Amino acid sequence: MHLTLVGLSHHTAPIDVRDQAVLTKSLQEKALSFVKASSGILEAVLLSTCNRSEMYATTDEEHIDPGPIEAWFHEIHGVDEGVLSPYLYHRRDEAVIRHLFRVVSSLDSMVVGEQQILGQVREAYMQSLNTKNTGLVLNRLFEKALAVGKQVRETTEIGTGSVSVSSVAVELARKIFKDLRQHTAMLIGAGETGERTAEYLVDQGVKRLIVANRTYDRAADLAHRYDGIAVSLQDGLQMISDVDIVISSTGATEPVLGRDRMAEIMHDRRNRPIFLIDIAAPRDIDPRVRDLYNVILYDMDDLQSVVDDNAEARKAEALKVEAIVETEVERLLAWYQNLSIAPTIAQLRHFAEDVRHQEVGRAFTQLGHLSDEDRKIMEKMTRAIVNKLLHQPTVQLRNTSDPEHRDYHLYSLRHLFGLDEHGNE
Amino acid sequence: MGIYILHGMILVGYAVATVVYFRHFWTKHPGSGIYASLFLVFALACHSAFLIARAVESSHAPFVGLHESMSFFAWLIAVVYLFLERRFHDRSLGVFVLPLVLAAQTVSTVLMSPVDPLPPLLQSPWFNFHVTASFLAYAAFSFTFITGLLYVMQMYYIHHRRVGLVFSRLPALGMLDEMNLKATLIGWVFLSAGIATGIWWATAAWDSITPWLLDPKVLCVMLTWVIYTCQLVTRYTAGWQGERAAIISMAGFASVLLAYLGAGLWTNLHIFD
Numbered sequence: 252m253h254l255t256l257v258g259l260s261h262h263t264a265p266i267d268v269r270d271q272a273v274l275t276k277s278l279q280e281k282a283l284s285f286v287k288a289s290s291g292i293l294e295a296v297l298l299s300t301c302n303r304s305e306m307y308a309t310t311d312e313e314h315i316d317p318g319p320i321e322a323w324f325h326e327i328h329g330v331d332e333g334v335l336s337p338y339l340y341h342r343r344d345e346a347v348i349r350h351l352f353r354v355v356s357s358l359d360s361m362v363v364g365e366q367q368i369l370g371q372v373r374e375a376y377m378q379s380l381n382t383k384n385t386g387l388v389l390n391r392l393f394e395k396a397l398a399v400g401k402q403v404r405e406t407t408e409i410g411t412g413s414v415s416v417s418s419v420a421v422e423l424a425r426k427i428f429k430d431l432r433q434h435t436a437m438l439i440g441a442g443e444t445g446e447r448t449a450e451y452l453v454d455q456g457v458k459r460l461i462v463a464n465r466t467y468d469r470a471a472d473l474a475h476r477y478d479g480i481a482v483s484l485q486d487g488l489q490m491i492s493d494v495d496i497v498i499s500s501t502g503a504t505e506p507v508l509g510r511d512r513m514a515e516i517m518h519d520r521r522n523r524p525i526f527l528i529d530i531a532a533p534r535d536i537d538p539r540v541r542d543l544y545n546v547i548l549y550d551m552d553d554l555q556s557v558v559d560d561n562a563e564a565r566k567a568e569a570l571k572v573e574a575i576v577e578t579e580v581e582r583l584l585a586w587y588q589n590l591s592i593a594p595t596i597a598q599l600r601h602f603a604e605d606v607r608h609q610e611v612g613r614a615f616t617q618l619g620h621l622s623d624e625d626r627k628i629m630e631k632m633t634r635a636i637v638n639k640l641l642h643q644p645t646v647q648l649r650n651t652s653d654p655e656h657r658d659y660h661l662y663s664l665r666h667l668f669g670l671d672e673h674g675n676e
Numbered sequence: 677m678g679i680y681i682l683h684g685m686i687l688v689g690y691a692v693a694t695v696v697y698f699r700h701f702w703t704k705h706p707g708s709g710i711y712a713s714l715f716l717v718f719a720l721a722c723h724s725a726f727l728i729a730r731a732v733e734s735s736h737a738p739f740v741g742l743h744e745s746m747s748f749f750a751w752l753i754a755v756v757y758l759f760l761e762r763r764f765h766d767r768s769l770g771v772f773v774l775p776l777v778l779a780a781q782t783v784s785t786v787l788m789s790p791v792d793p794l795p796p797l798l799q800s801p802w803f804n805f806h807v808t809a810s811f812l813a814y815a816a817f818s819f820t821f822i823t824g825l826l827y828v829m830q831m832y833y834i835h836h837r838r839v840g841l842v843f844s845r846l847p848a849l850g851m852l853d854e855m856n857l858k859a860t861l862i863g864w865v866f867l868s869a870g871i872a873t874g875i876w877w878a879t880a881a882w883d884s885i886t887p888w889l890l891d892p893k894v895l896c897v898m899l900t901w902v903i904y905t906c907q908l909v910t911r912y913t914a915g916w917q918g919e920r921a922a923i924i925s926m927a928g929f930a931s932v933l934l935a936y937l938g939a940g941l942w943t944n945l946h947i948f949d
Contacts, residue, residue: 406703411844423834426843429850522915524849541835545918553837564840 252293252590252658254388256342256350257317257324258305261361264338272328272335274299282327283382291319293658294389297327298375300368302361303354304328307347309388317341348392348583352576355400357409364409364565369400387662391586399579407575409568412561416554417448419561420528421455424496427526427547437461437494438479439487440501441469444530448498453477461494463487465501488512492519498528499535506537513540530554586671595661596645598670603637682726683785689719690754690778697770701845709767716758716774723751723781734791737804739811746784750777752815760819760855768845772822802877810870810897814932816863817904821929823856824922831919853918856925857911864904871901896935903928 259272274282279297286295286308295308306324321339325332342350353359355372376393379385385393404410413419428434436457438449441464453460460479464470467483474481482490488507491497501507508527513536517525522545529536529550540546589598611633615626648664651657665671693715700708727748730738739745757773760766826846833843846852878888888894907924910916916924 408841411841412839419839423839426830426834426839426846426848427850429848429854520915522917524918544920547834549837556837557839560837560840 252309252311252388254344254347254392254587255308255310255317255320256305256347257308257320257339258298258303259335259338259340260303260305260359262359263340264335268335268338269302269304271330272299272304273301274304274328278327278329279378280382283379283384285327286323287382287384289323292323294379294386295384296375296379296389296393298354298372300371303359305354307351307389307392309386344587345580345584348587349576349580351392351396352399352579353573355396356403356572356576357400358569358572358576362414363569364411364414366404366410369397369404372400373397387658387665388587388590392583395579395583399576403572403575407568407571409565409572412564414558414562414565416530416551416558417444417451419554419557420448420498420530420549421451423547423549423557424452424526425455427524428495432456432458434495435459435461435493436496436498437463437487437491438473439463439484439497439499439507439535440465440503440531441473442500442530445498445500446473448528448530449473449477449479452496452498453479457496461487461490463490491525492516494525495523496526496528498530500529500531501535502531503535504533506535508536508540510537510539510543513537513546514543517543517546528554590661592648592657592661595664595670596648599645599664599668600641602668602670603641607633607637679726679729682722682729683788685722686719686726686781687778687785689715689722690750690774690781693719693770694774694778697767697774700767701771702841712767712770713758713761716754716770720751720754720758723747723754727751730791737807739807741789743784743787743789745807745811746780746787749811749814750780750784752811753777753780753818756815756819764847764851764855766847766851768847769822769826772826773819776818776822800877802873806870806873806877809866809873813863813867813870814936816859816866817900817925817929817932819859820856820863820904820925823852823859824925824929827852827856827922828919828926831922849918853921856921857917860904860907860921860925864901864908867897867901867904871897893935896931900928900931900935903931 259269261269264272274297279299282297283295286292286297291310293309293311295306298305298307306320306327308320310320320341321336322332324339325335328335350359351372355369357363357365357368360368372393376385376389376397379389413422424431424436431452434457436449436452436459438445438460449460449462460474460477461482462470462474462477462479463482463484463486464473465484467481470481470483473479484501484507491508497508499507524545524547527536527540527546527548529548532551534550536548536550538548538550541548589595611629614629615621621629644664648657648660651660693712696708696712696715700712727738730744734740739748753773754777757769757777760769827849830843830846830849830852833839833846834849847855874894879885882888903924907916907921907928910924911921
């Protein structure tokens with residue numbers, strides 16, 4: 252039995268290729284039933300996100316050649332054979348474990364430290380588990396991988412510090428105001444970054460979003476999308492004293508918010524803190540408003556410098572994560588290498604011998620009067636019992652040629668005797 | 677002998693809790709937060725036992741002299757902190773509060789003294805009320821200092837675009853300001869009550885007002901009251917919330933320290949031999 256991985260990701264394939272290899276939910280179900288029907292693949296999990304498409308599988312000894320697996324991969328995705336081949340990578344055994352652990356820790360992601368991948372891996376695994384496409388090896392591999400992903404996020408800073416301008420702006424808002432649900436935000440002008448920032452704020456539960464735009468229809472359109480209120484640009488500028496977060500990204504060539512006007516606004520709002528996010532170029536807000544009490548202004552350069560710092564910090568954290576991954580790979584590998592017949596039999600015998608030794612010892616203390624001769628006989632007798640009991644299962648296990656049966660026996664044996672709980676952790 | 681062991685347990689408890697709070701702050705390790713709180717609860721339990729034992733032994737409330745009052749002060753801060761931690765679901769303040777508790781308790785232990793009988797002047801129910809109210813005010817003002825300091829730090833990080841680890845661990849400005857306001861209000865009410873009972877009591881004990889009004893400790897307490905009153909007035913009239921309120925609180929706490937420690941060195945009235 253072997254762990255095998257075939258797949259492509261943003262590292263190897265351009266976006267148009269990745270688009271061809273996306274598995275929809277229904278396609279994924281079909282693919283899994285197909286995998287089940289094929290004779291060479293024992294277990295399979297299909298991981299499909301917008302940046303990667305991967306198939307984790309265990310195969311029997313006769314199917315260790317990558318050719319047929321690649322063919323399956325094409326077939327699953329409904330693509331002509333060979334189309335994806337130049338972009339595919341293959342991994343085996345230890346390298347599969349390492350790859351999955353790195354993926355789930357987001358080290359292999361386009362944005363290192365991103366959060367979604369852990370959920371995506373869990374979902375992919377659950378789908379295979381529910382359709383009974385996983386077994387001894389992949390269950391253990393994925394359970395462990397999810398634990399590693401969780402550990403990495405809890406014990407390192409890989410996920411802290413946003414690495415996009417809009418999420419940095421929202422993170423700042425959360426560190427300025429106690430509870431965003433009590434605050435109103437205003438988006439002035441349009442533009443991708445501004446809209447995304449507004450969208451994140453709405454996601455974070457901001458109380459209300461006001462959209463102000465030179466063209467009212469555009470404002471109405473955006474307001475409708477984010478369940479906000481549309482106003483004209485003129486009205487919007489009058490309403491600033493009532494909002495706590497302003498995202499400004501107009502195409503105006505002159506600042507729309509000067510220092511004197513801002514001073515008036517602060518007077519009107521009795522110095523309640525206000526967070527101004529200026530992502531327009533040229534700038535919409537006079538930078539001198541910074542001198543006013545309780546005005547916090549971040550422009551594009553400020554946000555970008557935070558993004559750069561955070562990205563730098565994540566790089567440093569990635570080294571720690573690599574170390575965690577390596578430790579966990581070693582651990583799982585110790586288990587994985589024991590998984591074939593010989594080590595399992597050895598473990599079973601070792602376990603039986605431990606029990607025998609312990610019980611004989613106990614009997615000897617109770618029967619202090621036994622002579623040395625008696626003791627030898629008892630040792631011999633108990634050894635014979637153990638050997639006879641284990642003889643048949645050992646022979647059966649060695650002689651099972653069908654790999655699926657053999658894995659089943661192996662799994663049962665390890666499970667029934669609790670071999671994975673002893674000495675492998 | 678038992679009392680030394682108890683003192684040791686209190687100190688070790690607070691010291692370990694401080695270390696674990698630091699560890700929790702830097703590593704964000706999820707388990708360590710609960711351990712930090714558990715060590716704090718353990719230290720507090722020992723500490724409460726000590727205060728009760730002391731009160732029983734001396735048959736007066738345990739805040740006569742520096743040894744007892746410092747210890748009582750440390751205990752109050754720890755209790756208030758634990759309450760806030762539960763209330764706001766936030767352990768990040770622990771890193772800043774626990775060293776204060778540890779320091780106060782250490783000073784108290786160093787100054788350990790045998791139980792003194794209560795001077796006749798203090799054998800009055802007013803004494804317990806006056807001192808308890810004053811100490812509650814001091815403990816609340818300690819929190820205005822800590823939240824004020826953190827507010828200034830957090831604002832510095834935000835203004836200077838230094839949004840790293842400490843920034844991500846500290847609570848939001850809005851939350852710090854709210855905690856600061858609550859602590860100021862509580863402190864102000866208790867300090868006013870403490871001053872009022874003090875005046876009532878003093879007018880009964882002395883015929884003229886000059887001897888106690890010119891007492892350095894009384895003057896410092898008055899100054900403290902004026903500073904915190906200013907904080908509240910400017911907050912509500914001129915909108916001086918946030919950083920300015922934070923800075924005024926820090927000044928107010930400096931005045932508390934002066935009243936509590938500094939004035940003790942040259943006052944006559946508040947040392948009752």
